[in-house]
Amino acid sequence: MRLRALLQLRCPHCLRGPIFHGVWRMHPNCPVCGAKYEREEGYFMMAIFFGYILGFVAILPFAIWLYLVGAALPWYFFVSLTVLLILSPLIFRYSRAIWMHLDELLDPRRPPKPG
Numbered sequence: 001m002r003l004r005a006l007l008q009l010r011c012p013h014c015l016r017g018p019i020f021h022g023v024w025r026m027h028p029n030c031p032v033c034g035a036k037y038e039r040e041e042g043y044f045m046m047a048i049f050f051g052y053i054l055g056f057v058a059i060l061p062f063a064i065w066l067y068l069v070g071a072a073l074p075w076y077f078f079v080s081l082t083v084l085l086i087l088s089p090l091i092f093r094y095s096r097a098i099w100m101h102l103d104e105l106l107d108p109r110r111p112p113k114p115g
């Protein structure tokens with residue numbers, strides 16, 4: 001359930017509301033449950049860590065392929081840059097979503113108090 005919400009870039013709290021609108025823009029709060037996405041100042045700094053991992057995973061098959069065909073060193077740079085530029089919207093969105101879902105698992109928000 002959570003994995004599907006993560007893949008569909010849905011709210012880490014209710015698993016239904018969209019996190020993003022547009023390519024680079026996030027909703028400040030979940031449109032469904034109202035949960036604030038940026039829980040504290042600098043909250044998304046940890047997402048950079050996941051961005052590095054996703055970028056590495058994206059480049060790795062191309063680097064292996066370049067190694068196998070015996071490409072010169074500059075090709076690693078140009079291919080990596082091209083792959084990262086093309087995938088940067090996906091890496092940006094999924095690095096934030098992975099961090100938000102992991103944080104919600106480790107430190108869940110409390111359900112709203114009745115009344």
Ligand SMILES: [Zn+2]
Nearest residue numbers: 011014030033
């Ligand atoms: Zn929500």
